[in-house]
Amino acid sequence: MDQPVLVYALTALAISIPCFYIALILLSPPPIITRPSEKKYRSHSAPNAPRALPSLSDAGSVDLSVIIPAYNETARMPSMLATTIAHLTTPALKNSRTHELLVVDDGSADGTSDLALKLAKEHPESEIRVITLEKNLGKGGAVRHGMLHARGHRLLMVDADGASRFEDLELLWKAMDGVAPKNEPAVVVGSRAHLVKTEAVVKRSVIRNILMYGLHTILRIVGVGHIRDTQCGFKLFTRRAAQQIFPAQHLATWIFDVELLLLAKQLGIPVEEVPVEWHEVAGSKLNVVKDSLQMLRDLLVLRANQMTGRWKVDVGSIPKM
Template structure:
């Protein structure tokens, strides 16, 4: 066959490849532009205050040896109204007989609040001098995911609990997560996660009485999450999750998202690393005063999920291979 007969076909194929490469490059550039980088904290963020010290003290690292059995990480943004009741129930359980053999610390991460949340937290620390309450005040607001990440990276616990400051979750259900983790990883050095779940409450008054819009968005989010790759977890967004120290060490240094949907990235990183996850039904109730804007934050979540999925598919966001322990 003469060159003149094959050249048009070759030209079309070459042109198609050029167009594909150009479009891929454009999409990749847009993705890189909109993708957040790993959070780098200023020196002020890497210190804490407590009732024991008059000046800020440097924070330890999650990569150090554990010093207590449990770290409670509480992200807080403008929570002077809701946090006192939540802290009361938290301290009541931690000082009860159920936790008598367990050492612990509480990290309150003030995510750039403007209502005196840090002062309230320090006042609580002063009123409970026998309890190790550490207050970290971030210079600027990062988002709930940024606050949780920062606390997890500086906890001293063998296990680290993330819990919302609104008190929507029943703190006593920590024991359910604790038992589930014991079953997942009898060896305390093994990476594992136990997540609180509200999936069993979907048809109860706790969820049914919410607005129609919130429920429509909830079901829509669940559909998207199955597409993204975390369909095996029925409730990814519950703010009550327990991590072994090994899981925290492997996941949180590589978390990019600081917004509401950060939980999904954390669970996807766990899936990549083959870290076992137990989903545990817990008690939960709606608490007024949520900072979540149903419409705007839902759109932000959708955008973040698309960015997350694209970065994972392209291998841009991933944690190093799981180390053998």
């Protein structure tokens, strides 16, 4: 290589590396901040007297925590909560598995928190804690907040729309018993991959299915191709897995599920995938084109931050149980 060409190449490299790093900093989301009011919850027994939330770093005190992120969900949440509570209070489970429900209102403008408190009063058989975020963070931010303040030995994230069949929790629970019988770090994810050829998926719009296949291709590239369905909002974590994963989560947007699975892979936490039933529910907050482009951007930002070491897991800070 001629010396002028070599000098030009080195100069371009010297300029491009700092530019890339600066662009990465500008594109990366800011740290997720928890405000004082968000460290408290309300319940049917004290709707006007917020109480302090516990910490994920504490020892677990109930068998199951159900974390429900909710953004403007007054229309869909009542049915979902009724189905959830009906299952958790069946005779087979009522006396054998303690539980709590954490409804995390992600800055809603439709009275989601007030409705959740009303429903909590109507269902005193289940402890429902309502947490209200001052500003909309995104689904990932709401899930993270609920996880960081849950008491369960096992923690389930589930969407407020009721699209997943809640009774399939028992499939995830059984799989967790197999992979983590003593609640070692483990994750079990609900999967809709078996539904790809069924009406539930075939009847969706062409563009939505094209984007779905495109996302799967990208996920294989970034390192989670071993999970056939990363985006199903039905995932079960042991407490020890949650303690390692959620404090290290950075993304609050739709693609946060991928970050959780990449963190699990990085930490050597086993992930089991279990087929579950699912159906489309009207009223989705997802803007297919806009949010798909945001997912792509966030995936690139996520991998770039992990590969450059800007986002890394501080294993030494993980609480021991």
